[in-house]
Amino acid sequence: xxxxxxxxxxxxxxxxLQVFAELGLDARPIRRRExxxxxxxxxxxxxxxxxIGMLMDRFGLLRPAIDAVAGxxxxxxxxxxxxxxxxxIVGTDQVRLGVLDAVIERNAYGRQVDSFEAAIAVPELGDDxxxxxxxxxxxxxxxxxxxxxxxxxxxxxxxxxxDRVLALSFHPELxxxxxxxxxxxxxxxxxxxxx
Amino acid sequence: xxxxxxSGRQTATWRNKIGLAEMLKGGVIMDVTTPEQARIAAExxxxxxxxxxxxxxxxxxxxxxxxxxxxxxxxxxxKAVSIPVMAKCRIGHLSEARIxxxxxxxxxxxxxxxxxxxxxxxxxxxxxxxxxxxGCRNLGEALRRIGEGAALIRTKGEAGTxxxxxxxxxxxxVHAEIRSLRDLxxxxxxxxxxxxxxxYDLVAEVAQTGxxxxxxxxxxxxxxxxxxxxxxxxxxxxxxVGSGVFKSDNPARRARAIVDAVAYWDDPARLVEIxxxxxxxxxxxxxxxxxxxxRLAGRGW
Numbered sequence: 001x002x003x004x005x006x007x008x009x010x011x012x013x014x015x016x017l018q019v020f021a022e023l024g025l026d027a028r029p030i031r032r033r034e035x036x037x038x039x040x041x042x043x044x045x046x047x048x049x050x051x052i053g054m055l056m057d058r059f060g061l062l063r064p065a066i067d068a069v070a071g072x073x074x075x076x077x078x079x080x081x082x083x084x085x086x087x088x089i090v091g092t093d094q095v096r097l098g099v100l101d102a103v104i105e106r107n108a109y110g111r112q113v114d115s116f117e118a119a120i121a122v123p124e125l126g127d128d129x130x131x132x133x134x135x136x137x138x139x140x141x142x143x144x145x146x147x148x149x150x151x152x153x154x155x156x157x158x159x160x161x162x163d164r165v166l167a168l169s170f171h172p173e174l175x176x177x178x179x180x181x182x183x184x185x186x187x188x189x190x191x192x193x194x195x
Numbered sequence: 196x197x198x199x200x201x202s203g204r205q206t207a208t209w210r211n212k213i214g215l216a217e218m219l220k221g222g223v224i225m226d227v228t229t230p231e232q233a234r235i236a237a238e239x240x241x242x243x244x245x246x247x248x249x250x251x252x253x254x255x256x257x258x259x260x261x262x263x264x265x266x267x268x269x270x271x272x273x274k275a276v277s278i279p280v281m282a283k284c285r286i287g288h289l290s291e292a293r294i295x296x297x298x299x300x301x302x303x304x305x306x307x308x309x310x311x312x313x314x315x316x317x318x319x320x321x322x323x324x325x326x327x328x329x330g331c332r333n334l335g336e337a338l339r340r341i342g343e344g345a346a347l348i349r350t351k352g353e354a355g356t357x358x359x360x361x362x363x364x365x366x367x368x369v370h371a372e373i374r375s376l377r378d379l380x381x382x383x384x385x386x387x388x389x390x391x392x393x394x395y396d397l398v399a400e401v402a403q404t405g406x407x408x409x410x411x412x413x414x415x416x417x418x419x420x421x422x423x424x425x426x427x428x429x430x431x432x433x434x435x436v437g438s439g440v441f442k443s444d445n446p447a448r449r450a451r452a453i454v455d456a457v458a459y460w461d462d463p464a465r466l467v468e469i470x471x472x473x474x475x476x477x478x479x480x481x482x483x484x485x486x487x488x489x490r491l492a493g494r495g496w
Contacts, residue, residue, distance in 0.1 A: 009458050010242050012217040031458065047218045048278050051242045055458055058240070080218075092277070106277065112215050112301040113324045117207040135214045136279070136301070174214050 002188045005030040005039035007065075009055040011047020011080060015173040019181045025188075033060045041074040041188035044081030044097075046135070046171050049106065053084050053095035062095065069099045074164040074191045076184045082167035083138050090141060100165050101144030108139035108156075120170070122151045122159060125179045132158065132170035139169060164191055201396040202408040212326035212346035215279070215301065216410045219243060219347070219433055223423065223454050224412070226250050226437040228268075230275035236440070239450035243279040243301070245435070246272040251308050251355025252438035252477065255489070261309040263291040266298055273299070281328070286495060287313025296325040302347065304328045305340075307494035308354045308437070315496055320344030330414065332365045332492055334372035338393035338401070340495075341409055348407060350431070351492040352415020355438050357479030359416040359425065361492060366413055366429050376402040415492070418443070418476040420456030420469050427460035438477055445474035 004020045006013045008029030020027035020043075030036060042065060044052065056062045069075050077085040077100075084096045086104040109116070115136060119129035132153065140157040143149065151159035151168075158169040159180075164187055172180040197203040222242030227233040233244045248264045249257065263284050273280045279301035284291035286305055291312070295303045303325050305318055320327040321344035329340035330351035337348045350369060352362030372391070379387065379402055388398040400408055413431035417423050418439040426434050434457055436450075443449045452473045459465040482490075 008221065010220070010222040012214075012220060014220065015217060047220075048222070048242045050237065050277060051222060051240055054240050055454075058455075059458070111299040112279065112326065113296060113299055115211045115215065117211065133210060133214055135211060135218060171214060174210060174217065 001026050002040045002185065002192065003028060003038065004041045004043060004185075004188065005035060006043040006045055007052060007056065007061070007081075010051050011045040012171070012173060013045045013047075016043050016045050016078075016181075019173050019178055020185070023178060023181055023185055025185060030061070031059070033064050036061065036064045036068055039073070040192055041076070041184065042068065043184075044075070044077040044084050045173075046079035046081065049080035049083040049096075050094050052080055057095045062097065066097050066099060069097065069165065072164060072191060074166075074184065074187045075099065076166040078168055078171055078173065079135065079137060082169060085165060085167050086140075100160070100162055100167055101147055102160065102162075102167070103141040103143075104138050105141050106138050107136050109134055109137050112136055118153060120151050120153060120158065122179075124150055125183065130172065130177060130179065131175045133174045134170050137169045200400045200403065200408075201394075202400060208324065209346070213409055215326055216328075216347040219279070219412075220410055221457065222433050223457050224281065224433065224435045225440055225450060226435075227272060228441070230271045232441055232446070233272045233275045233280075235447050236450055237276045237278050239447060240454035241278065241450065242433075243281055244272065244276060245281045245283065245304060245437075247283055250438040250441060251491070252357070252442050253355075254308065255355045255480075263288070263295065263309070266294065269295075269298060269300065283309055284318070285309040286311040287316050287318060289318055292318050292323065292327075296323055300325060302326050302328050305345075306330065307351060307491050311494050317343050317496065320346075328412075330492070330495060331369065333368045334401070335391035335393045336495060337369055337407060337411070338391065338397040341407070342394040342397055346409055347412065348409055349412040349414040349435055351495075352413065352417075353482045353485075354415045354491050355480075356416055356482050356485070357418035357439060357442075357477045358482045359418070359422045361482055362413050362416045362426060363429065365415075365492070366426065366431060369407075369411065370430055373401055373405060373407070377405055416482075417453070418479060420452045420466065420473070423453045424456045424460035424466055427457055433457070442477035443474060448473050449476070
């Protein structure tokens with residue numbers, strides 16, 4: 001059985017853990033440096049990107065996570081997680097992993113009163129659109145040539161993949177539609193096969 | 196979504212409101228009165244701040260009517276930090292709530308810490324795009340507020356005292372009452388709803404799921420890292436700290452220690468390190484000798 005670790009300092013890590021457990025993975029909360037070595041895939045959840053990044057750095061998880069991803073560990077970031085994966089964050093030098101060749105803008109759709117839901121076409125996941133829940137959501141401003149754009153909203157990329165890195169602006173863990181989690185689970189399985 | 200449950204029948208806006216509450220799990224929300232305090236809180240690792248003119252300990256000490264903060268002060272704090280900014284309106288003060296919504300406040304706290312504007316009715320929170328957090332002392336009060344549209348519940352504790360006993364009592368009460376609904380036969384739920392003073396559909400949902408339909412945070416009386424860890428151990432999903440940080444003698448250090456304690460609430464060895472030598476906590480008021488009329492938790496209907 002594949003093991004997936006969810007960074008569990010702050011944010012909706014419980015929801016991701018529940019979803020992966022329902023999909024039959026061994027899902028574990030990660031709050032200690034040594035726990036990263038024991039997982040086949042890593043998730044950075046939604047929450048506050050500055051807070052999650054600061055705590056990963058403060059407690060010594062940031063560097064091991066960056067090294068593990070550089071060594072081929074699949075990683076998924078949702079919302080705040082996508083911000084932390086990106087190489088450049090507009091207007092801030094906040095702590096990040098920076099493993100995704102992309103520029104991202106925080107709170108790009110406004111404050112909480114501007115949060116919304118939208119049907120998102122993701123051709124790779126079939127004809128049914130995915131319900132995108134956007135909460136104080138970020139938006140990719142640009143992505144590098146090695147980054148595939150799997151979905152867009154209003155022309156901006158919101159779901160992207162770069163080899164074993166999957167990043168998205170919205171919250172698939174809140175909807176009951178687990179196709180994006182299945183996609184990441186399949187990335188974990190194929191990484192295990194090729195490793 | 197499961198439409199047999201009250202939660203499953205709510206609108207997309209409701210899911211978005213609850214969604215932001217979900218994003219705030221596992222962290223600390225701090226009361227701040229200036230942009231400088233907001234920056235100290237954010238740098239310590241607070242996941243959100245509550246902008247208000249006086250922390251509860253000062254509201255107690257100074258007396259008078261406690262109202263919504265000046266919008267200029269809230270706007271300065273919104274500009275100072277990137278994390279969510281919450282603000283308080285008086286219980287039942289529809290107009291203060293609309294002003295805070297129009298300012299783009301991320302969460303509105305319809306709070307017993309301010310002087311109530313209505314002694315019978317709370318705000319109809321379903322009618323707002325901004326999410327609301329409300330206090331409770333027990334399950335009935337929690338479900339009444341959720342029924343009115345609160346997307347986040349916090350147990351009240353006794354704000355501005357630095358005494359954790361009421362926070363513990365309220366959280367234990369909510370959990371005990373949730374447990375008491377489990378395994379009840381369907382025919383007993385209506386009478387229980389009547390006894391709790393809570394909407395039947397929400398009582399039925401809690402009986403089925405064993406939890407509140409929205410996240411439940413703890414507030415009112417956290418003064419030390421150990422207090423914050425205690426509330427997490429008792430099942431709070433995040434912690435509000437009001438006077439506990441900025442009425443202590445080293446706010447930056449204490450703020451960080453409380454954040455760290457919430458992250459490692461289940462690791463006593465780390466809590467030793469976190470708690471060591473962080474300066475004097477707020478002096479505090481022993482709630483057990485406090486006159487009934489000085490207590491804030493009784494506000495709310």
